[in-house]
Amino acid sequence: MNASETDAPAEADAAAPVPQSLAQRGDNRSHRPTNRAFRDFIGSGWGPRPQELPSRNESAPWATARRESLGALFPGDRLVIPAGGLVTRNNDCDYRFRPHSAFAHLAGTGTDFEPDAVLVLEPLGTASADGGGHGVNDDAQGTGGPQGAQSAPTHEAVLYFRPRASRSSEEFYADTRYGELWVGLRPSIEEVEAATGIRCAHIDSLEDALAKDAGPDGVQLRVVAEADQAVTALVDRVRTAAGLAAGQAAQQVDDALAEATSELRLTKDSWEVEQLQRAVDATKAGFDDLIRSIPRATGHWRGERVLEGAFGAKAREEGNGLGYETIAAAGNHANTLHWINNDGAVRPGELVLVDAGVEVDSLYTADVTRTIPVDGRFTAPQRRVYQAVLDAAHAAFARANTPGCRFRDVHAAAMEVIAARLEEWGMLPNGVTAADSLGPDGQFHRRWMVHGTSHHLGLDVHDCAQARREMSMEAELRPGMVFTIEPGLYFRADDLLVPEELRGIGVRIEDDVVVDADGSVRRLTQAIPRTVDEVEAWVSGLIG
Template sequence: MTEPIQDDGTSRKAAGKQGDSSSRRPFGDAFRAFMREGWAEHDVEATALPSSRHTPDRWRAIGREFPGERLVFPAGAHKQRSNDLDYAFRPNTSFAYLTGLGKDYDPDAVLVLEPLSADDPNAASGQTHRPVLYMHQPADHTTQDFYMSAEYGEYWIGPRPGLQEFSAMTGIETRDLGQFADAVAKNVGPGEGAVRVRVIREADPKATAVVDAARKAGGFPDPDLNAQDDAALHTACAEARIVKDDYEIGQMKKAIRATYNGFNKVLQHLDEAVGKPRGERVIEGLFNANARVEGNAVGYDTIVASGDHAPRLHWMRNTGTPHKGDLLLMDAGVEVDDLYTADITRTFPLSGRFTPVQRRVYDAVFEAQQAAFDACRPGVPFSVIHDTVMRVTAENLHRLGILPVSVQEALSPEGQQHRRWLVCGVGHHLGLDCHDCAQARNEEYFDRDLEPGMIFTIEPGLYFQSDDLLIPPEYRGIGVRIEDDVLMTAEGPQWLSGYIPRTADDVEQWMAQMMRH
């Protein structure tokens, strides 16, 4: 990894060292002038993003929740990984949702929903806000940042759209980021004709500091009240995403297809991992490479858990050696370029066929998943997924001879003994975030009735850890999860991932087919 130039002529990595001539960089006037000469102009594509047909409905809906207020949505900033190295940039979810910008060329950008005055012509049609994007000008060869800034300079990161191009892409007026501070502070105050300001404060500390300074100067100095205002905006954005539009549904289908292709890639090369030290990481690498080819990246750290690791709910070290005869639990999802992610789990028998004990556990989990799917329909609360999975799981644990009490006692609030083997949640909303809409209120999440356009997971499991002395020895070390992505329609639930084999027989046939290739 190369090192950026610092103003003093040394790299950040070498800062503080003395006498290290190898870290010196050219920095004289002649070099500055030379670096700006002889570069061809770049044509940067600037066609309207497909998402731009849908984002106006999104920001208008948010605006109606906060009429007369200035709403600030930062994209976020680079986050340091170590020393002078940053993590790959991913814009804040609310920013991406409202602008359609999912790529990595907009760090520090801010979307502002500016309240319309009563005499604005657009107010008569019911609009409450006008969107404005604030972004960096390109650091092209006419600027010193061109070669000085490893974060923004086009010498380092390649050509980037300009303000006009971003406006054409998003359909949103775009201004230089340097104007943001003055714009956000304009007319802030509690009086008539003044405005309140809210911000997604977790997104970018620098942007939030600008908003906080404007509020303090305008008569809103109480940090606790300001934080409450900001939390309400964050909640409103999360709740707005619970029902997906047609574009989002299409992106989710694309993410699920890419995830299926990743599972196929793993199965085709499974022999390269079985019996190999750190074979779990071989599997992780196969899936993650496919995610980078077909999408932006993985939507979350891939879980590859074989043998005793399978009952560990968030096993992410992926350092184990998969062995024939073990189960392999793989929880993975591809995030597409617009940042929508799938979330799929499959449990594979590494010998190619389930043993009788493994199949009993697998079938119990499958039964719980199918029962929860069948219970879903428009008008019933989202919590039906949890309630159904828990009931069927308790019944199956009783049938397997594992539950130490009656099903009735286990399902009582004072009991819950079955949760020893299913302590996690069994379904969540899915979209731009793997655990999407997490800031929504309970009444708008778990207790909200299912309705067309919702996308969610159903993911029951049974996790029998190898050191659990309360279960028969033959079950110890077995972990099974089956997770699929579901779209609610007016006619009922639809498996978005229904073409990915789910039953024990179909999984065995899938493995046999893929491993022949």
């Protein structure tokens, strides 16, 4: 629970009460001193802050190359990429901050940096020389970068944020969102410049910077509109004042930037792949702890939450937290694809489908699904379904390793196996073969696997979602692409078209893979057991 300000000394207030608006009433629990003597006292007697500047982020040169690639697509335009603001959870409590993925990707920052920050790519020739910053991007711009960045950068990056206030300010002790006594020591402009290699300025100077030279014959503005409504509204006001595009025309301008930032992430650089491998390794540790908690889960009325909690604890210990809400679906719950209530029992003899991923401090996330026998052994019907899904995963992986494979072909390969197994089991409509079902007028097998087999993975668990179809689903696999392979079969307990012994069984197997420089596809999740024998040995080895 948030600390209360009621512990601070209060002044006697003899004045008559003044009517309050609803907005003002949120502060009624506070008794904040306002007298000058108190302000002088609370701002005094503190030791010096650390003087040493942080070292440059290891991500900085990679982020530089990304910014140069983006800027080259929009020469002469001012590009505005907000981090986003804090989001209210309830009343005056906020959710933990997580910056927008486009911002994190282009600024090279992670974790909770920095509510209300805005990255602006200034077209060269318009960037202000004073702007409040200290030191233009020295080794962060124009070096060629680690990923073939443009030799002649088109933009200069400027990072606007709210630096820490002095201890003599009211913000220091009274601002619950930004005050040092409330949220801890926040960075200075000099510190952020040292860490990122980006010139920085106070957020209060953003509006003037956006308006500089803006106009039909000057600078065009583009903003990642979904990231921060307040910043988007500010950009719209500047555009209106400058006579730039508004309404639907402005949306088209902004959509092109959002599309570009998404497509920029379709291929990962080697630093990003390393971060994803770290996320996968942490996820393996989380699965280990989850399996160790199975005995306690089977004795708890909400056993699924016992499993969820075990994984979540490891995610916070080893990374920033969860990449998405964990699915810990026991028994028939596994047949609800997005089961995140996790309020059911975990029973001996059942399977539990766990779809979970650790988001590391750089904000890259793993996305792994394993279907685990609670007793450490698959029953014959469970093994039958599991092996069918595993065979589909093998087929998809083999297709991905075929030269010229397109992203959509990975799904098609998995579906060929799924349809064939369902035909063998007599589950397709009378007279319908697997080949018939795979045709556009069939698709009957999709009753038992309604989702796709693959999606891109990175800063978002479903990464690059705003990329054009021809750049993603229809594109050939190419080095740097990271994606999932996750076939499944879901036989609901009330599905009368399913053989009785298979009802209530849900299985998904999900791996994270990367296309290496030579075009071959490699499992980042290779160390996480997946065959029947491996899974049984894994569970039995951890819980006996």
